[in-house]
Amino acid sequence: MEGKKTVRAAERALDILLCFTQEPELSLTDVARMTELNKSTVYRLLATLEEKGFLIRDAKTEKYRLGFRVWELSANLSQTDDPAVLFLPEMERLRDQVEETVSLYIRDGMERIRIQAVESTQTIRRVAPLGARMPLSVGASSKVLVAYADPAVQKMVLSDPSWPDNVDKDQYIRQLDEIRNRGYATSFEEREAGTSAIAAPVLDRSGNIMAALSISGPVSRFTMERMQEVIPKLLESTHRMRKMAKK
């Protein structure tokens, strides 16, 4: 009698689908191991996913991979005002100006997800960890996402038991005000050693945060001074993005 309003069978099917974000090709037993589900359960769910075209089965290897239905979906996704597509041109513009990696993050629960990224001369498809998930406790983008989230969400994030011990929560909270005042956040080797970053919120017309835009690079090159130089450009980009947002 808990507050579960979800459908288990559907959940499991989606979990299986998500396995394919990690590996492009998986066999029945691979999936069974990853999801820790019974072999026959996986068998039926795979059959379902295949029948609906979300997975296809490689004729040779007998393994499954993502099917055309995923394409249909993602094609439709781009017709919407999806930030990852909508803002890509602007992100490339910014990248060309500052010649550093530019990333776009959104918040999902207690994590942030990199939904888009452009690197020095790379194209969208080449960018390594698109869809990568990181904790909200560290990094410039994380703080921006939390600082501009609505109060209920902030409370949820800050009271979550998974908050790591080695990150001082009070100090973190103090930073949030500062970030809202300045309009951007910075970080030095916070999430990843050797990397520094600045991030600013992408707001929609009504002032709600849609995403966080960041510029990041190696500390050696992306110094404090350099940051100061690029901040106006970052803010100009987020401002332009705001105007692009639909409705």
Place this chain on the structure above:
Amino acid sequence: MEGKKTVRAAERALDILLCFTQEPELSLTDVARMTELNKSTVYRLLATLEEKGFLIRDAKTEKYRLGFRVWELSANLSQTDDPAVLFLPEMERLRDQVEETVSLYIRDGMERIRIQAVESTQTIRRVAPLGARMPLSVGASSKVLVAYADPAVQKMVLSDPSWPDNVDKDQYIRQLDEIRNRGYATSFEEREAGTSAIAAPVLDRSGNIMAALSISGPVSRFTMERMQEVIPKLLESTHRMRKMAKK
């Protein structure tokens, strides 16, 4: 006790997801109407899809739209040897040479699906009906897909009750041999009035068909003579694609 090996709840969840290929934004009742499912069933499945990040709920409109998880999936899709991504550059090359619309189709059951297309000066995202489904009974690409399918599939397609009465099956079958000999198929106003097309198979290393590549245009411009000119270019492209295919 039929031969159903699928999971109903999962099927329904996927059906709901597919509703979003038609409309970018849907409310609970919209989905219930489209799928003809009970309101509470849809409610629970939508909650499941939302929790897993496949759908997000617009804060304002209360409607659902596709979520970031679809992005994660499609990002991964591109890392695989998905033809729609893999062959895009080659398709653009061909388009630039012939200055007509170039499309890539795969077979799914009794239909073909346009998984990629490039037009005169359009970019991938702009192409109207990506993911469009058409019958296998008419059109150059259809015949290629059937001609090079393996015998069991051919039998299935040709014995399907949904085969339209106005298409002569015997004549169709006779054409298949011809197509295999020549290596390509042509059509004049077959599927669509005012449009002619040529198509050739994209084979993998072992000679199995992966997709059909077509060039199509208005009959006025894309004449018999013009077709003869571009056939070598089409075949050159499919040949190059074959070498691109992984493994």
Place this chain on the structure above:
DNA sequence: AACTTCGTTTCACTAGATGAAACCTATGGC
């Protein structure tokens, strides 16, 4: 205030999802 419409919750019922185990092939080792 009466009437819609839409999202949410409740509840009793049993369809249908589930896991253990048996059953098939393959493939590999010896």
Place this chain on the structure above:
DNA sequence: GCCATAGGTTTCATCTAGTGAAACGAAGTT
């Protein structure tokens, strides 16, 4: 050749958990 192992597939008894009707609450319309 024969036995062993590791997939994938099917069966089947069990009972969870998914289901639809109906009721509910909250806006919005007339």
